[in-house]
Amino acid sequence: MVNNEHMTKAKTLLAEATRRGRDEIPDNSSITNFDGWDSLSHMRLILAMEENLGKELAPEVIMEIETLEDIAKYLS
Amino acid sequence: MANWQAGQPLAIRTKNYLLRSLSPKDATDTYISWWNDAEIQRGFNMPARNWSRAEAQKHISNFNNKNSFHLGIFQQSTGKMIGFFAMFVDYQQRVAKSNICIGDKSLWGKNIGLEVRRAMLNFMFGPLGMEKVEGEVQGRNLPSFYNYKVLGFKLEGVLREHMPGFEGGRVDIYLFGILKEDWIKALKEGKNPAPQEANPDGQ
Numbered sequence: 001m002v003n004n005e006h007m008t009k010a011k012t013l014l015a016e017a018t019r020r021g022r023d024e025i026p027d028n029s030s031i032t033n034f035d036g037w038d039s040l041s042h043m044r045l046i047l048a049m050e051e052n053l054g055k056e057l058a059p060e061v062i063m064e065i066e067t068l069e070d071i072a073k074y075l076s
Numbered sequence: 077m078a079n080w081q082a083g084q085p086l087a088i089r090t091k092n093y094l095l096r097s098l099s100p101k102d103a104t105d106t107y108i109s110w111w112n113d114a115e116i117q118r119g120f121n122m123p124a125r126n127w128s129r130a131e132a133q134k135h136i137s138n139f140n141n142k143n144s145f146h147l148g149i150f151q152q153s154t155g156k157m158i159g160f161f162a163m164f165v166d167y168q169q170r171v172a173k174s175n176i177c178i179g180d181k182s183l184w185g186k187n188i189g190l191e192v193r194r195a196m197l198n199f200m201f202g203p204l205g206m207e208k209v210e211g212e213v214q215g216r217n218l219p220s221f222y223n224y225k226v227l228g229f230k231l232e233g234v235l236r237e238h239m240p241g242f243e244g245g246r247v248d249i250y251l252f253g254i255l256k257e258d259w260i261k262a263l264k265e266g267k268n269p270a271p272q273e274a275n276p277d278g279q
Contacts, residue, residue: 031226032267039219040185046218059250062221063231 002072010071013052017045031066049074080203082142090195093188095147095161100133102148107157108132110179119177121214123242143167149178149192158183161192163200170207172200189223197227201256209259211252214239224252228262 014029015022018036031037037045046065050056052075065071080086085097098107110116111132114124127135139146145163150156159178166172174196176189200206211229213220224231229252237246 031222038185038187039189039222042222043218046221059216059221059231059234059248062218063225066225 002069002076006072006076007068009052009075010068013045013048013075014068014071017041017048025068027068029068045071084141086141086145086147088147088195088199089152090191092152093158093192094150094152095192095195096150097139097141098136098146098148098160100136102157103129103132103136104157106179107148107160110159110177111135113179115181116177116179118242119217119220120175121239121242121247149176149188156180158188161196163196165200165204165206167205170205171210172204172206172208173210173212174200175211185219190226193223193227197254197259201259207256209254213250213252215241215247221250227254228258228267229254230258 011022011025014037015025018025018034018038018041020036024036026034029037031042046057046062049065049071057074061074065074085099087094087096089095108127108129111125111127117124125131136146138144139162143165145161145165147161147163148157149159149161151158158180159176161174161176163172163174174193176192178184178188197209200209209229211220211224213224231250232253233251235249235251238249239247241247
């Protein structure tokens with residue numbers, strides 16, 4: 001279950017991946033509405049999530065990640 | 077559709093880029109360097125090719141602008157070629173397959189591939205009459221996953237350890253696909269903004 005801690009961690013990872021400050025990451029960030037979330041950022045994000053989880057994400061999971069909340073969900 | 081007919085060189089403009097069929101004279105030092113660059117070729121799960129100019133020219137000559145296309149991607153503002161787009165068309169099955177290479181590394185991560193692919197999807201589902209477009213990713217190329225996802229492709233399958241990895245071992249091939257109805261629906265919902273000036277022209 002997603003909690004505030006997961007959302008905070010998700011925002012940190014997305015901020016690092018997009019080379020933005022945490023304050024610049026909108027709560028409703030998605031792959032289509034946040035222009036900092038480009039293809040290279042996405043690669044950095046997935047690799048950071050995998051490092052955080054200690055395992056490789058399945059391709060089906062990678063294809064489901066499109067919002068800040070999705071990131072939090074898979075970190076939970 | 078404008079003047080283009082199968083077998084003729086193709087030119088398509090997006091907001092910022094011109095895509096046009098390459099001819100052997102386009103095998104410039106820059107173009108050849110993309111084939112001989114290990115980092116760029118890793119995206120195709122291939123080692124640097126070590127091509128000569130003659131080999132690059134021969135490669136370009138293999139495309140007929142009917143079933144197979146090799147289009148240079150040119151910045152409209154500078155005229156500079158920054159990459160290329162390849163497309164393979166099966167008119168009987170009405171399925172096309174494509175791939176893209178942004179050779180200018182300073183432009184990586186700027187979503188140029190999305191602008192180019194949107195225009196080409198409009199062309200493939202429009203004038204070319206395709207019902208489905210496929211994409212194939214060799215190895216875990218995460219930027220490619222991103223591009224297919226944003227464009228609305230679905231991951232349709234994985235061919236496990238299907239080919240040798242150029243760095244050793246074997247790699248999976250990921251199969252992506254998008255149907256014409258899905259593309260049109262996405263356009264209507266504003267998920268894929270229609271590219272401006274995406275009009276095919278004869279040359």
